[in-house]
Amino acid sequence: METITLENIQSEIDHTFLLQKKQSIQNRTQPVQERKVLLEKLLAWIKNNHSDIQKAIHADFKKPYPEIDVSEIFVVTSEIKHAIKHIDSWVKPQKVSTPMPMLGTKSYIHHEPKGTSLIIAPWNYPFNLALGPLVSAIAAGCTAIIKPSELTPHNSALLRRLVEETFDKSQVALFEGEIEVAQMLLAKPFDHIFFTGSPAVGKIIMKAAAENLSSVTLELGGKSPAIIDANADLKDAAGKVIWGKFVNCGQTCIAPDYIMVHHTIKDEFLKELKSQIEKMYDSSRKGVEKSKDYARIVNGKHLKRLKNLLADAELKGANKFYGGYVNEEENFFEPTILTDLSEEMEVMQEEIFGPILPLITFGDLEEAIHYINLKPKPLALYVFSKDNDNIKRIFKETSSGGAVANDCVLHFLQNELPFGGVNNSGIGKAHGHYGFLAFSNEKAVLHQRIGLTATKPLYPPYGFAGKKIIDSLLKWF
Template sequence: MTIHTISETQHTIDRLFDLQQAHAVKLRKSPATARINLLKRLLEWIMTHQEDIRKAIHADFKKPYTEIDISEIFVVTSEINHTIKHLSSWMKPKKVPTPLTMLGSTSYVHYEPKGVCLIISPWNYPFNLALGPLVSALAAGNTAIIKPSEMTPHTSALLRRLVAEVFDEQVVAVVEGEVEAAQLLLQKPFDHIFFTGSPAVGKIIMRAAAEHLSSVTLELGGKSPAVIDQRVDFKDAASKLVWGKFVNCGQTCIAPDYVLVHASAKKELIDALKSTIEVMYNPAGKGVQASPDYARIVNTKHLNRLSSMLQDAVDKGAVIESGGVIDVAENYFEPTIISGVTEEMELMQEEIFGPILPIMEYQALDEAVDYINKHPKPLALYSFSKSDDFNKQVIAHTSSGGAVANDCVLHFLQTELPFGGVNNSGIGKAHGYYGFLAFSNEKAVMKQRIGLTASKPLYPPYGAVAKKVVESLLKWF
């Protein structure tokens, strides 16, 4: 049912939250088989409705079908399959060693669901970034309310349909709406909130969560750099940078936001980038705009923001090396390479989130590292070199949510790795086992023997024996 008024939204949220809060208690003891069943039902729906998924996402911003399969559908199905395979093992209580001071006791970590969870998903990967966290929430035994982005209405409607057909609303529900719907949801005392979006909105989410002491996972963004050595395979690096930057028309939180290249390699890298754009997006020579493999900007507002950033850079002396063509009627923004950028330009002050790739140069690696470290910690960092030493230095001397040597973006697809940011680029980790942990309370459980224990000599009254025991503890433990 589509919600039209604030009062209807409030009523729906109140009802769903109460329903899920009551049901969450029952799910605390749900076995792996029950949770896997839910995941299998979700997987089956996705596999049998792939065409519907493609049509919905394409309707929102003309994303190519193959790109949808790779970056939206496959990401979710691989997450589900990985979770199904390992969930029983993840759920088992983990026994921990017993120190001599606790002799006679046993201890373990018990994983229990946090309870009722809120997932606020973004518009740039509207299917993937709504259902990926849901997989982890269900695996951990929680209920969840999903608030999809109003900027991708076709995909939001599809998510609402999916959830209604696969789940009982006491387990999973979708609440659609504008910003007001999100604000009403944030007034509820959720046990965990998983948000994907900008650092600015992440701060709003965190403030709202603080009112109820709700735990949060914040998947944010930032300016993810790519550092290029002069000892590099230019053709290989360019192909990876072009794909990582311009997939989804640059609207990717882990896309390389800007390039730091050694001054001696700048021209060769730019030439390689330009030729690679032609190979990938203009193989027939009819122009990138005619390519069926290049997505569009999500809406006119975002297009205008990008256009303004590009114009600001040009006005302040930057040079467009390639691209720069914009067609407002189509929300088309050509893949753009720009050099001569400075920190005063808007392009270098905020995350671009679009198909503009600024090129900066450095003379010594320390310059590049210092530049990165002077700015907020990015969600991702990429280093390209034939020298392992170079890549190790870049990664070791900078801080980022994730890092990749000689590629970019692909770490998001590695289900065995934690995904997330640090400080400005995010809090908490997601995917696979790390997503399961994010939605779980790691309860410490200790079992003590009956009768004499290692701690009883320390009970009052504190006599000579207690004093000697304490002296031994301080000296030896």
């Protein structure tokens, strides 16, 4: 059996990239039906291997099967079905209006595939966030190489099997491995790179892409706030915040990273939060650790990072209102709510990406808005309020990748909405038509008639008549 070395991997990457480069040129002229066939094959594989997908993801961090179905499988299958349904309209040349100075011409936007693409997927939703971008790449007519996370090896092996059984490697390929493999891939001149991960790594990806002037979609993260207005329905808000925060054990880029509660309702809202945790994860009163509906931290390294965040907060004066228990053998971290926080605490400075929920208070909306605007722009922002004017004000006066009123996380599931960040939380958009556009070049196409045209009087030599026409252009158009 041949030993797999970095040299072998490099050689295979080089060979596969050349195959995909050639295929990407052929894809430009292939009928759209070919893209639908690939998407239908992907959908069929997922349906036929439903149980294997569940087992692989559960093996990596004990994610509950129903949670896998909703947050991993359903998200991908709905994305595939949406693309198949709409791809004909997406690829159709889009006619644009003709301004007066361009009379006689016809103009269109043609959506052509960018070409070769690289998809670097994270570990927190390892199936969903590898295949969601792949759907967009296929719909746009691109080839794709996927680099899954090495932190979820069971899912990575399953994805490798999926790719090998479904696609020719000239169209879709997958390379497993650690940072060295990612670096090898990033050195290739891909036409587009789609990365999901942290802002810190996103900067590295963007630097690598700049070497080849590759376009990028960066799905990053940040500290997404949830504002609880004084007139919010507290029971309803608490249930939605607890689900949005602790699904996947808090390892969600759009989870509420901290909550801002109007000071008059703090104590009542804390009681509701506690009640909702017990309802969802400890209904038997045997402890959350016994719950089959609560996932685990992906590995010991991330568990230690979260323990350090919690220890730093407590050392600097934070109080544990709920939770804090950790079982290192099981990578279990209990849902934890912190109060009495200050800005020098690490938990208030960096994205938590785990089941720690800081709660701070505010006096009025202006204070809350000012606090959010002092921080880097978040990937998501949530507002719970019965006052539509307050909701509109917060959405208008803050900037975030996405925003949701009276719920959390759900905008990710809406295929008609663009998903993505802004500045520190990401560049570019994904899902549905917006994912198709991310992997497409919107090519400007203009058709001019033969013979006399509206622009020929502007050719030199610039006589009296020509100058008058130019003067009119400047004055009236």
